[in-house]
Amino acid sequence: MRSPANSALFSSGLWERALESYACAAHLTVKLFDADAHTVSGPIHPTPFFKLFQETTGYDPGLFAECARRCLAQTDGRPAVMVSEFCGLSVVGTSLALDGKIVGAAVGGYAFVDFSQLSQVQRLAQNSGISFERLWQIAREQKPVPRERLVLNGELLQVLGDALLRENYRTRQYEQTVLALQETIRENDLVAIRDPLLVLDANARIRFANQAFYKMFHVSEPDTLDAVLYDLGAGQWNIAELRRMLSEMLPTKGTVEDFELRHDFPGIGSRILKLNAREIVRPAATEPLILLTIEDDTDRTLAEAARRDREVRYRTLFDLSPVAVYSCDAAGVIVDFNSRAAELWGREPKPGDTDQRFCGSYKMHRLDGSFMPHEQCPMAEVLAGAIPEARNMGVQIERPDGSWITVVVNIRALRNDRGEITGAINCFVDVTERERIQAELRTLNADLQHFSYAASHDLQEPLRMVMSYTQLLARQYNGRLDPQADKFIGYAVEGAQRMEALLHDLREYWSVNEQRVENPVGVDCNRALARAIENLELSVRESGTTVTHDDFMPLVMAEELPVTLLFQNLVSNAIKYRRPDEAPRIHISALRSGGSWKIAVADNGIGIEADHFETIFGPFKRLHGREYPGTGLGLAICRKIVQRYQGRIWVESTCGQGSIFCFTLPAQGGES
Amino acid sequence: MNPAHIVLIEDNPGDVLLVEMALKENDIPCRITQFENGLEALRVLCGSATPDALIPDAILLDLNTPRSDGFQVLVKLTQSARLAQVPIAILTSSQARSDKHRAALHGVRYIQKPSQLLDFLATVGTAIKEMLHA
Numbered sequence: 001m002r003s004p005a006n007s008a009l010f011s012s013g014l015w016e017r018a019l020e021s022y023a024c025a026a027h028l029t030v031k032l033f034d035a036d037a038h039t040v041s042g043p044i045h046p047t048p049f050f051k052l053f054q055e056t057t058g059y060d061p062g063l064f065a066e067c068a069r070r071c072l073a074q075t076d077g078r079p080a081v082m083v084s085e086f087c088g089l090s091v092v093g094t095s096l097a098l099d100g101k102i103v104g105a106a107v108g109g110y111a112f113v114d115f116s117q118l119s120q121v122q123r124l125a126q127n128s129g130i131s132f133e134r135l136w137q138i139a140r141e142q143k144p145v146p147r148e149r150l151v152l153n154g155e156l157l158q159v160l161g162d163a164l165l166r167e168n169y170r171t172r173q174y175e176q177t178v179l180a181l182q183e184t185i186r187e188n189d190l191v192a193i194r195d196p197l198l199v200l201d202a203n204a205r206i207r208f209a210n211q212a213f214y215k216m217f218h219v220s221e222p223d224t225l226d227a228v229l230y231d232l233g234a235g236q237w238n239i240a241e242l243r244r245m246l247s248e249m250l251p252t253k254g255t256v257e258d259f260e261l262r263h264d265f266p267g268i269g270s271r272i273l274k275l276n277a278r279e280i281v282r283p284a285a286t287e288p289l290i291l292l293t294i295e296d297d298t299d300r301t302l303a304e305a306a307r308r309d310r311e312v313r314y315r316t317l318f319d320l321s322p323v324a325v326y327s328c329d330a331a332g333v334i335v336d337f338n339s340r341a342a343e344l345w346g347r348e349p350k351p352g353d354t355d356q357r358f359c360g361s362y363k364m365h366r367l368d369g370s371f372m373p374h375e376q377c378p379m380a381e382v383l384a385g386a387i388p389e390a391r392n393m394g395v396q397i398e399r400p401d402g403s404w405i406t407v408v409v410n411i412r413a414l415r416n417d418r419g420e421i422t423g424a425i426n427c428f429v430d431v432t433e434r435e436r437i438q439a440e441l442r443t444l445n446a447d448l449q450h451f452s453y454a455a456s457h458d459l460q461e462p463l464r465m466v467m468s469y470t471q472l473l474a475r476q477y478n479g480r481l482d483p484q485a486d487k488f489i490g491y492a493v494e495g496a497q498r499m500e501a502l503l504h505d506l507r508e509y510w511s512v513n514e515q516r517v518e519n520p521v522g523v524d525c526n527r528a529l530a531r532a533i534e535n536l537e538l539s540v541r542e543s544g545t546t547v548t549h550d551d552f553m554p555l556v557m558a559e560e561l562p563v564t565l566l567f568q569n570l571v572s573n574a575i576k577y578r579r580p581d582e583a584p585r586i587h588i589s590a591l592r593s594g595g596s597w598k599i600a601v602a603d604n605g606i607g608i609e610a611d612h613f614e615t616i617f618g619p620f621k622r623l624h625g626r627e628y629p630g631t632g633l634g635l636a637i638c639r640k641i642v643q644r645y646q647g648r649i650w651v652e653s654t655c656g657q658g659s660i661f662c663f664t665l666p667a668q669g670g671e672s
Numbered sequence: 673m674n675p676a677h678i679v680l681i682e683d684n685p686g687d688v689l690l691v692e693m694a695l696k697e698n699d700i701p702c703r704i705t706q707f708e709n710g711l712e713a714l715r716v717l718c719g720s721a722t723p724d725a726l727i728p729d730a731i732l733l734d735l736n737t738p739r740s741d742g743f744q745v746l747v748k749l750t751q752s753a754r755l756a757q758v759p760i761a762i763l764t765s766s767q768a769r770s771d772k773h774r775a776a777l778h779g780v781r782y783i784q785k786p787s788q789l790l791d792f793l794a795t796v797g798t799a800i801k802e803m804l805h806a
Contacts, residue, residue, distance in 0.1 A: 461736075461765050464787045465686045471789035472693075500787050507767070 028108035033068040059128035067093035071105035081154035088120030092154035096161045111145035196294040332357035346399030363398035405432045456506040467496040505633035512640040522555035522668040532567035549588035556665035562641040569634045574603035596664040607655040676702040679728040698797030709737040710745030718752040730803040735764040759803040
């Protein structure tokens with residue numbers, strides 16, 4: 001422990017006042033000496049002898065100094081009481097010790113111990129140059145002090161001195177600590193620090209706390225200052241790890257950095273704190289101060305943990321994904337790629353390789369087969385900002401082994417806060433197989449279309465011949481050959497007629513398929529229905545059918561001819577599948593449903609079993625035999641027409657009680 | 673009344689027979705010159721040396737005759753000065769809208785061969801009558 005300057009130990013008003021009282025009570029003059037036997041205080045409360053010497057000859061028998069020296073000469077550090085005598089005068093002194101070290105002495109005198117020895121007074125008179133009578137008078141005034149009493153006074157002085165010394169020492173220590181603290185606070189600008197901060201003394205007593213500390217831990221300044229940290233806030237800081245850090249780690253190392261403390265603080269909850277502690281040693285200070293900053297790391301730690309967790313998730317997703325993924329930085333340098341990407345490329349580029357940018361493939365080609373330099377690939381375009389992003393763009397990749405695959409790429413740029421492109425991610429999928437199958441399907445479909453067209457058109461011409469001539473035969477030779485010949489000709493005519501009907505419907509079915517929806521307009525259902533009934537006039541009349549419809553028939557977004565055909569087929573079906581005992585009644589109604597119209601064609605016919613609700617819309621699906629002639633294409637054509645305009649068609653029916661064919665077509669004006 | 677002279681460019685003998693039957697049924701006295709393909713017809717009808725006697729009163733042209741495109745034949749026929757006054761009709765089984773459209777563009781009649789015998793006889797007969805009396 002550093003020793004304060006000796007003089008400082010005695011320089012206190014407290015000393016003066018206490019010694020004054022003591023000297024008064026003990027009838028002694030007191031002088032204080034520092035460790036070098038220099039007078040630092042006194043004479044306090046001069047006795048009559050003292051005054052006499054001072055006022056007359058200025059005589060000093062040297063008793064105080066001599067006694068002080070003897071006291072200071074104590075080498076074992078234990079304070080001792082000494083009495084010195086000369087010519088009847090006595091002084092009593094005591095050494096003053098602080099922490100086992102003699103730091104000064106206090107001496108009180110002069111006392112007259114014995115009146116019996118007149119010779120002593122005579123010697124004093126001779127030495128001091130003061131008359132015997134005068135000395136004798138003073139001696140008589142001042143009561144004699146027995147030797148034992150003098151020693152007792154010395155002991156009292158010792159106790160008093162010790163107490164004062166210690167008190168003074170503590171006070172000074174405290175003052176220095178405060179001074180050091182103030183300097184520390186000023187020099188480090190601790191007030192401005194945003195994180196909670198404490199300055200502790202060696203005993204963990206809080207000497208300073210900033211506002212942030214009070215705010216975070218919900219404590220007030222009066223409760224905090226001068227409290228021992230471990231007692232603060234109902235002992236919530238009494239944490240074994242914290243104690244160990246402050247009392248063991250810090251004194252050894254001088255600083256402790258980023259000490260993580262996890263603790264559940266009643267009131268503010270579970271916290272993860274990052275502590276930084278440093279011992280501050282100031283030249284003037286008697287003991288070091290501890291500067292302790294407390295950073296609430298809870299959010300950051302949790303966020304970091306969450307970030308790591310997210311990172312792991314994304315990494316797993318990245319590695320596991322059946323979709324090929326890679327990313328580039330702003331310059332197009334590949335940052336990372338997953339295993340599927342390497343698989344599709346047929347190679348593994350070196351991440352960070354500046355020689356191969358934008359794509360990890362060996363070579364790239366456009367869908368038309370033309371060579372595509374990497375600098376022109378979609379990734380390069382996105383990074384250059386030429387296109388905002390790539391969605392399902394087709395690209396061909398040539399692998400090092402010479403094989404080609406077709407992929408579709410999806411690329412989006414990554415941007416920073418300022419909107420600058422910092423890189424991009426590409427997710428791409430191998431569609432080689434899909435493309436191959438689609439191409440096959442296209443060919444197959446085209447073949448089928450061609451075949452159907454040929455079947456329906458090219459067969460028409462020879463069929464017409466068959467029709468015409470079987471009819472001619474029937475006309476010219478009916479009844480002129482034998483009856484069997486008439487029957488045979490009849491079958492031939494009928495068969496040709498059926499085939500003609502079939503080809504007609506087939507042509508219609510395929511024409512619905514072939515034509516693209518060119519220009520959907522508002523088709524007036526009133527008009528289309530009227531036309532359909534007009535076309536069916538003969539069979540309507542012959543069957544005695546009543547056709548009615550809602551007063552209001554809507555406009556639908558479609559084309560007139562297909563819609564007419566749709567009504568025609570449905571009405572004609574309703575007539576065809578009528579009950580033998582009842583004239584057909586058909587009602588057409590329309591109901592708005594969202595962005596569509598639902599149109600229903602209801603009849604009182606024979607109805608349909610629920611089992612067939614779906615199948616009847618398939619081509620060539622027929623539920624009946626010759627009693628209801630038909631090609632099995634009518635409803636298939638209806639479904640095709642409705643599907644052309646994204647509508648639906650279905651049937652609701654109870655067998656024997658009629659059917660309701662419903663279909664939807666988009667309303668004019670769209671969604672509402 | 674002189675029998676009308678009708679040129680029929682048609683390779684199908686079945687149709688030739690049906691056309692003849694339609695003329696007979698509709699009491700149209702006429703003689704028919706048949707060409708099996710358009711090139712043949714053009715050579716005979718549009719040659720510089722074609723005698724007046726060969727200029728018909730009406731021409732019926734099937735679009736699908738061998739070795740010639742029906743519409744190319746039609747163009748040549750309509751461009752021929754000698755045939756300028758002769759009504760021409762396309763007689764075909766094609767139902768294609770485009771064919772009907774093209775016929776209309778060339779200002780010629782379009783007769784679609786009906787499948788039903790009676791329809792055929794009536795349609796073709798009526799059309800020829802109209803052409804002859806136009």
